[in-house]
Amino acid sequence: xxxxxxxxxxxxxxxxxxxxxxxxxxxxxxxxxxxxxxxxxxxxxxxxxxxxxxxxxxxxxxxxxxxxxxxxxxxxxxxxxxxxxxxxxxxxxxxxxxxxxxxxxxxxxxxxxxxxxxxxxxxxxxxxxxxxxxxxxxxxxxxxxxxxxxxxxxxxxxxxxxxxxxxxxxxxxx
Amino acid sequence: xxxxxxxxxxxxxxxxxxxxxxxxxxxxxxxxxxxxxxxxxxxxxxxxxxxxxxxxxxxxxxxxxxxxxxxxxxxxxxxxxxxxxxxxxxxxxxxxx
Amino acid sequence: xxxxxxxxxxxxxxxxxxxxxxxxxxxxxxxxxxxxxxxxxxxxxxxxxxxxxxxxxxxxxxxxxxxxxxxxxxxxxxxxxxxxxxxxxxxxxxxxxxxxxxxxxxxxxxxxxxxxxxxxxxxxxxxxxxxxxxxxxxxxxxxxxxxxxxxxxxxxxxxxxxxxxxxxxxxxxxxxxxxxxxxx
Numbered sequence: 001x002x003x004x005x006x007x008x009x010x011x012x013x014x015x016x017x018x019x020x021x022x023x024x025x026x027x028x029x030x031x032x033x034x035x036x037x038x039x040x041x042x043x044x045x046x047x048x049x050x051x052x053x054x055x056x057x058x059x060x061x062x063x064x065x066x067x068x069x070x071x072x073x074x075x076x077x078x079x080x081x082x083x084x085x086x087x088x089x090x091x092x093x094x095x096x097x098x099x100x101x102x103x104x105x106x107x108x109x110x111x112x113x114x115x116x117x118x119x120x121x122x123x124x125x126x127x128x129x130x131x132x133x134x135x136x137x138x139x140x141x142x143x144x145x146x147x148x149x150x151x152x153x154x155x156x157x158x159x160x161x162x163x164x165x166x167x168x169x170x171x172x173x174x
Numbered sequence: 175x176x177x178x179x180x181x182x183x184x185x186x187x188x189x190x191x192x193x194x195x196x197x198x199x200x201x202x203x204x205x206x207x208x209x210x211x212x213x214x215x216x217x218x219x220x221x222x223x224x225x226x227x228x229x230x231x232x233x234x235x236x237x238x239x240x241x242x243x244x245x246x247x248x249x250x251x252x253x254x255x256x257x258x259x260x261x262x263x264x265x266x267x268x269x270x271x
Numbered sequence: 272x273x274x275x276x277x278x279x280x281x282x283x284x285x286x287x288x289x290x291x292x293x294x295x296x297x298x299x300x301x302x303x304x305x306x307x308x309x310x311x312x313x314x315x316x317x318x319x320x321x322x323x324x325x326x327x328x329x330x331x332x333x334x335x336x337x338x339x340x341x342x343x344x345x346x347x348x349x350x351x352x353x354x355x356x357x358x359x360x361x362x363x364x365x366x367x368x369x370x371x372x373x374x375x376x377x378x379x380x381x382x383x384x385x386x387x388x389x390x391x392x393x394x395x396x397x398x399x400x401x402x403x404x405x406x407x408x409x410x411x412x413x414x415x416x417x418x419x420x421x422x423x424x425x426x427x428x429x430x431x432x433x434x435x436x437x438x439x440x441x442x443x444x445x446x447x448x449x450x451x452x453x454x455x
Contacts (some may be wrong), residue, residue, distance in 0.1 A: 016203065020196055028191040042191050046199050053203040112185035131179070132186040163178055245315065245323035246334075252313040252349045253337055256419045259410050263392045266383040 011062040016053050017025055024049070026133070027073045033128045034077035035084060036117040048073050070133060072142045074125050081121040096121055111169065115162050122146070124156035130155060277280040294371055294407060294420050296350065297364045303416070306359050307352035315347045336429075343424030350418045364409055368418060369393065372407055389413045399424075 013019070027048050042064035051072060052065075059065045116127050122144070129140045137155065141148040304310045315323065320341050326339040341347075352360070372379070372395040381394040390412040397405035403426075408419040 017200065024196060024199075025188040025190050028195070029186075029188045032189055033186050038192070042195055046202060049199045050202055050206060053206065083204070087225055102230060108181060109185035112182055116182070116186065127182070128186060131182040132188065134183070159178060162182075166178070187404065200381050205300070232281045239326075242322050242326040244436045245319050246326040249315055249320065249323040249327075249341065249347065250333070250337060251311065251418075253340065255311060255313075255346075255351055255417065256408060256421070259392075259408050259417055259419060260394070262410065263381055263383060263394060263408070266390070266392055267381060 013056065013059050013062055013065050016056055019056075019069075019139065020049055023066070023069055027069055029132055030070070030073040030125075030128055031077045031080075033113060033116060033132060034081050034121070036113070036126055037084075040080060040084070041077075044073070044076050048076055067143065070129065070135075071143070074129065074144055078121045078125050081124065089115045112162070115165050116158075119158055119161065126151055126154040127158050287406065294348075294368060296418070297367045299364045300350065300368070300416075300418075303350075303352045303360055305321060306354065308355045308412075309351075309353040311351040313349040317345050320347065322345055340425065342430045343426075345423035346420070346421040346422060347422070348418075350416075352416045353453065354414045354416075357408065359414075360416055362411070365391075365416065368407075374437060377407075 014022070024045065028041055028045040031044040031048075032038060034043070036040050050071065052059075052069065055068070073152055116124060119127065125144060126140055126146075129135045129143060130137075137145065137148055137151045140151045141145070144151070304312065324341050327334040327341075329335050329338070354360070373397070377395045377397050379393055379395050381392065383392040384390070385388055391409070392411075393407075393409045395407040395409075396403045396406075399405075402424060404422075404424060406419075406421045406425055408417070410417045
């Protein structure tokens with residue numbers, strides 16, 4: 001759950017429009033990196049924000065909003081990804097985003113995104129929250145309602161899988 | 175952090191949704207806030223009036239914030255000057271023989 | 272500042288509640304802004320003080336102190352003028368302000384004069400049933416005049432705090448020192 005903070009010192013939640021503007025990239029990216037489908041990611045992101053709109057009165061601080069958005073986007077994306085697995089699209093065919101995320105080799109970035117999306121939904125989301133949102137394992141555990149040791153196990157195994165696949169496709173990766 | 179983790183950070187950076195996304199969400203949120211169908215024209219007018227009142231209230235609130243911040247700045251200046259003068263006076267008292 | 276406040280405490284005789292008095296600035300003083308090189312003119316009455324208070328943050332130490340100070344205040348009025356040349360204002364106009372700050376309602380707790388530099392400094396407090404219900408600070412030298420009028424309940428400790436915060440270094444009092452007051 002979100003860390004509690006004194007109402008006297010917590011930053012206020014802000015208006016819906018402000019929250020949408022501030023966090024749309026974050027929510028969309030969580031969904032996109034999970035689903036590798038821009039249309040689906042926008043659908044999930046819109047659902048998340050519409051749900052936020054209904055619940056905004058219950059969220060008391062900017063920190064609470066951020067926690068809620070990550071949690072809802074994470075769970076929604078995992079649910080959508082599980083439905084997607086029943087009707088798979090070829091990950092390799094998923095179109096790349098038209099705006100490249102800053103930094104790094106574009107080809108390498110694209111390959112890594114594809115490999116992350118090939119993980120099972122739960123470890124996939126753990127990796128996204130770790131490397132997109134830079135959350136610590138304990139924070140990821142709170143967001144996804146998962147034991148911390150499970151989060152750490154997902155991270156360890158996913159990194160090992162990615163390293164192995166990268167080595168096979170591109171040579172040694174440290 | 176090892177190289178693979180750095181590469182993952184770069185690969186999983188934030189990406190913007192399509193340019194119309196924000197407007198689409200705001201519009202959908204607005205539609206959800208509308209009164210359920212069956213209430214008719216009167217309800218839609220009331221909703222429009224309520225929205226207009228909110229816009230005006232928002233503008234009034236922004237003015238209030240600007241006034242409040244200006245008042246705060248003047249207050250801090252007044253207290254700073256008062257404190258400085260009291261300090262000066264204290265020093266004069268200290269040095270008087 | 273300890274001696275300062277010691278005098279303030281002695282001045283607080285239980286004379287009963289007195290009607291609030293506004294300090295009126297002579298018209299000439301109000302017109303000094305046109306002649307002054309630098310002017311500070313702050314007028315914050317009750318409603319404006321309340322409004323300002325709502326925007327003071329508990330997180331910032333200076334603002335938190337300010338919030339505590341203004342809690343009991345009804346107004347803060349500051350007029351400060353700096354002049355390029357000597358003799359731009361009439362000391363008699365300042366004396367008209369002093370004339371309003373008479374006993375028993377007001378007590379002068381500090382009176383400092385320097386004939387060499389032409390400096391005068393006075394601090395008056397208003398007595399209201401054993402508490403300070405106002406404070407006036409008058410500081411003048413040949414090229415500067417500052418009048419601060421604080422209306423409302425102000426705690427002597429908060430007065431002391433004013434000297435130690437808001438970016439002003441605190442001046443430590445020598446415990447063995449006795450301030451000597453010169454009479455005009």
